[in-house]
Amino acid sequence: MTALEQLGAYVSHGVRGCISEPLRAALALHLGDTLTAWVATAGTAEARTLRTFQRDTLRNVADPTLNVMINCALTRLSETDDIHLASMITPGAIVVPGALTIAATLPPNPAALQEAIIAGYEAMIRLGLALDGPTILYRGIWPSLIAAPVGIAAAAVRLLDLSASQAAHALAIALTLAAPGVGQHHAPTGSRWLAIGVAARNGVLAAHAARAGFTSDLAILEGSFFNTVYGIKPKVPALAEDLGVCAKLTEVSFKPWCAARQTMAATQALHELLRSGLVPGDVTAIDVSVPPPFLKMIDHGIGGGRIARLTSQQFQLAIAALIPDLAFDIAQATDVPPDVLRFMDGITVRVDENLLDGFPLRWSARIRVRTRQTEYERLIAHIPGDPDRPTNKLDLISKARRLIGRVAEDIVDQCEGLLEGRTSPAQLIAFIEQSCANP
Numbered sequence: 001m002t003a004l005e006q007l008g009a010y011v012s013h014g015v016r017g018c019i020s021e022p023l024r025a026a027l028a029l030h031l032g033d034t035l036t037a038w039v040a041t042a043g044t045a046e047a048r049t050l051r052t053f054q055r056d057t058l059r060n061v062a063d064p065t066l067n068v069m070i071n072c073a074l075t076r077l078s079e080t081d082d083i084h085l086a087s088m089i090t091p092g093a094i095v096v097p098g099a100l101t102i103a104a105t106l107p108p109n110p111a112a113l114q115e116a117i118i119a120g121y122e123a124m125i126r127l128g129l130a131l132d133g134p135t136i137l138y139r140g141i142w143p144s145l146i147a148a149p150v151g152i153a154a155a156a157v158r159l160l161d162l163s164a165s166q167a168a169h170a171l172a173i174a175l176t177l178a179a180p181g182v183g184q185h186h187a188p189t190g191s192r193w194l195a196i197g198v199a200a201r202n203g204v205l206a207a208h209a210a211r212a213g214f215t216s217d218l219a220i221l222e223g224s225f226f227n228t229v230y231g232i233k234p235k236v237p238a239l240a241e242d243l244g245v246c247a248k249l250t251e252v253s254f255k256p257w258c259a260a261r262q263t264m265a266a267t268q269a270l271h272e273l274l275r276s277g278l279v280p281g282d283v284t285a286i287d288v289s290v291p292p293p294f295l296k297m298i299d300h301g302i303g304g305g306r307i308a309r310l311t312s313q314q315f316q317l318a319i320a321a322l323i324p325d326l327a328f329d330i331a332q333a334t335d336v337p338p339d340v341l342r343f344m345d346g347i348t349v350r351v352d353e354n355l356l357d358g359f360p361l362r363w364s365a366r367i368r369v370r371t372r373q374t375e376y377e378r379l380i381a382h383i384p385g386d387p388d389r390p391t392n393k394l395d396l397i398s399k400a401r402r403l404i405g406r407v408a409e410d411i412v413d414q415c416e417g418l419l420e421g422r423t424s425p426a427q428l429i430a431f432i433e434q435s436c437a438n439p
Contacts, residue, residue, distance in 0.1 A: 006240035008168030011119040011154040034096040037078035042436040071097040073197030080258040087128025095120030099155040103425040110421040116158035124151030125248040129238040134360035149174035152203025172216035174206035254385030257327040260311040265365035269378035280321040282371040289352035299349040306332040318343040328402040
């Protein structure tokens with residue numbers, strides 16, 4: 001059997017009955033975190049553009065897969081969604097809204113929906129591992145974009161009750177519909193988020209195509225296609241080894257605030273120094289050391305708008321010291337005070353080859369903070385939300401309150417209702433839409 005046939009067999013039938021109580025508890029946290037991200041994007045320029053596009057352009061188009069496109073795009077643009085470090089995949093913002101949106105068109109089946117989400121996480125993460133996501137990202141290939149069709153196809157396979165053979169072809173078709181990247185998009189309403197939505201929609205189309213009888217190359221990963229076209233030699237065993245032994249969802253990290261994950265270890269180090277007594281006004285300079293792949297992405301100013309702020313190590317450290325609440329402002333539309341810009345000027349970011357130890361399972365960073373009196377140093381290998389520093393329900397609610405305010409507890413209740421079968425996917429989506437319309 002090819003790797004896709006093995007994965008297809010798992011997402012069609014092997015995933016059934018896999019939800020243990022610990023896995024269900026983990027799933028509940030990821031559901032709550034992802035739905036919080038979905039609601040939190042309501043005030044962003046990108047979300048307004050997507051909703052205008054949906055209302056004015058798509059309203060007369062009778063195609064439910066377009067709702068998958070919009071809902072996944074809205075959720076992913078939050079930059080507060082979960083992430084699997086070793087694969088560089090952000091699965092929750094694709095799989096959760098995609099699976100919910102598909103399930104809303106079908107008779108309620110809580111067990112199938114939960115298993116579909118597990119299958120989607122599994123497929124996206126395993127493909128990211130097979131394609132070496134942490135390496136290809138810095139070549140301009142967006143791992144989550146190329147994996148999104150496969151993740152949604154896997155979820156759809158379980159929800160549509162496809163056979164193992166149909167599942168394998170759905171995954172293969174999804175791979176043929178995948179795109180490698182979107183280039184550099186820093187404009188406030190750039191098409192980056194539309195692209196990730198289209199990728200998710202392609203996954204639904206792939207599953208329906210396989211159900212209708214379309215087939216594809218089941219050995220596409222073992223053959224020369226990826227090496228010839230993308231310069232990637234897939235690590236094929238990663239797609240199928242130990243399937244069903246331990247769900248990949250349990251390896252996924254939560255983000256404790258809104259920013260690029262590459263900036264967070266250094267920022268967490270500063271948070272810890274501040275809690276131990278460091279006074280921001282005493283800081284004269286900060287030196288940051290990061291793994292070499294991160295430097296180009298995070299060592300810059302904030303002239304590129306919202307995404308530039310979320311990816312700038314200097315900005316993230318400055319607001320951590322001076323305006324910590326700004327780390328929970330998804331829209332990032334607030335004018336930057338002069339003292340933040342001055343604080344940024346004292347920050348230097350450099351590479352440290354030693355921080356590659358443990359990468360990509362660990363995304364470490366070191367900071368050295370100089371003050372008028374002394375110098376502090378802190379090395380961080382794991383941040384809160386990583387599996388080694390796990391998130392619990394209270395952590396999730398605390399983060400959600402800072403992101404979406406009064407509806408945080410309602411989100412958690414809605415997720416529990418969904419898992420228990422008291423709330424249907426359609427009802428949950430209606431609640432999310434109402435929350436977005438009345439933030």
